Amino acid sequence: MNATSDTSPMGANRIVPSAPASSAGAESRISARDVTVHYGEKQAIFGVSMDVPEKSVTAFIGPSGCGKSTFLRCFNRMNDTIEGCRVGGEITIDGEDIHDPALDVVELRARVGMVFQKPNPFPKSIYDNIAYGPRIHGLVKSKAETDALVESSLKKAGLWKEVSDRLDQPGTGLSGGQQQRLCIARTIATGPEVILMDEPCSALDPIATSIVEDLIHELREQYTIIIVTHSMQQAARVSQKTAFFHLGKLIEYGETEQIFVNPKEKQTEAYITGRIG
């Protein structure tokens, strides 16, 4: 408890991301400066600052209630939908302030997609689940275009082979792991640059989890991914950078290997070795 929150993160996040930018897609650079979140009177996030590298996986870890999910939801302003929630500080994506009144939150969420803790397919067909986002954003003009986008999204999510013959069946009829990949495909279909994942495997069995983790590996080529996880093994397996949160503060942020092998902060070490949380 004696470590201060603002020494290590600043020190760590100054490191220029080591992952080389891939050739495809626009570069997106996310940075948060002094972000605070209040739920009514209660403060949940205390002045967190960090830079997230593009085309890589960044994991947020920490004990339950440490604010990692709350912080994640700042990046696509999902906290706006919660009554009495206030976000302070500054978050920029490609230099654009996401709280700028001129910026349309709808557009932001198309650029920053989100996958939730529990698979939440709409009670519609598999096809309509995928086509939902592209349709509301006017990304597709014709049936043929929609078909193509649905197919490519499902292929990217590794679900095409399993569902190609039953696209008209309800998405709620799939297994948990398939539902979660459907939700990932749904997010991909709107053409985001960033994908936020809020404990995407916590409701899945080990086999489904490993399939989703493999998928995250592949998606890293094209998307910037931020994943909240309560499983340290998962963070170690899928991420390049890891941030450790505790009681609403960012305690340590750095290369995943460094965090797990050689943590600088005592609290991080205590959490990783299982003494807190």
Added chain:
Amino acid sequence: MTSVLIAALALILMGVAYQQGVSRSRALSGASRLHSRPQYHGAFLALWATVPLLLVLLIWVVTSGMIQDWYIARQLPADILPGTTDYASAASRLRNIASGFGVAGEVAAWETEAGEGLARFMTILRLSIVALGALVGIACLLVMRARLSPRLRARNHVETVIKTVLIFCSVVAILTTIGIVLSLVTETIRFFTYVSPVDFFFGTVWNPGYSTTSNEASGSYGMLPLLVGTIMISAIAMLVALPVGLMSAIWLTQYASPRLRNVIKPVIEVLAGIPTIVYGFFALVTVGPALAGFGEMIGLDINATSALTAGIVMGIMIIPFISSLSDDIIRQVPRAMRDGSLGLGATKSETIRMVIVPAALPGIVGAILLAVSRAIGETMIVVLAAGNAPILRFDPTEPVSTFTVTIVTALTGDADFASPQSLVAFALGLTLFVITLMLNIGALAIVRKYREQYE
């Protein structure tokens, strides 16, 4: 006086028995472990003491009339023969003297004497019955107290009694329903001995001849004009209630702040608490003339009492029904569904239109069906505002009549109760019952299916 005495007696007996059961079983628990806790032994004894008492009183309630008749028969002079009207009036005079109610005309000396004798006899009898009941109760208490033992399954016995009481209560509701349906069915069958079912169900003219003396069916009893009137008014009501109710539910669940919601929702629900007769004269006095005036303005001939007037006011009555049912159903759509859609960049209204309402649709359909069945059965508004003109026509600006209105007029007239003019009310009632029953079954099936989806 006697009822207070009986209640006090039963309570005392119950209390004493309970106390006995508890203390006796506590004493027993020293020897070996009790099967049931002492409270159950207490309840067991309390039941054994009070139920016999109540049974004795029940028998008295059933038989007291017969005993009274038997006593009166012995008091009346031999020249008044049983079964004649003289006999019945003399007996009732005696009863009225005995109860202190008083009688008209001169009271003969023998009447006074016999009446007072009757009163004395009944009082003594009543008190002795109470005493008998108390004795039976105490006897049962003593016998069962002696049978208390650690192994006695008092808990199971008490639970059985509780279960029996619960079953009895639900059976009362079921039997009442069955009884009502049976009486409807028998009267309907009687009606169909006068008028053929084909003429009733498919006839297009409603014109029962009101000849009070004849039991013959004079006139025509085609229910189609009433059916069309009922459907027309219900349809207009739904056209008013559905958009307003549904949209207010959407606003309440998705847009309103919790503080505003806590104010608005009860206010909307107050609408449901207004008696329908008040809606009725609101329709008659305010809405009807206003509609007629409006029609004049735009060159339409709208009657002040018409299907339109009744339909609109009934729609207003149903708004809270639809809005609060839909509100509950929309609230049941998981938040994850909403977040999923918002997270994809959908706007609030897109989310409502394309995700929340479709997800809640089966439940909303159920709510609509329930509302329709209420609209069809609604009486007071249409009695006052629909104009009661049982003529087959499809113009909502003209007066119409409905099933409910016709039932009211059929039964409130001075027609002989056994005449087809009155009996037709039962046939109409049964038809109405079948229609609303089917709507309700359909609605419940849909609502249930919807519930399973998210559990």
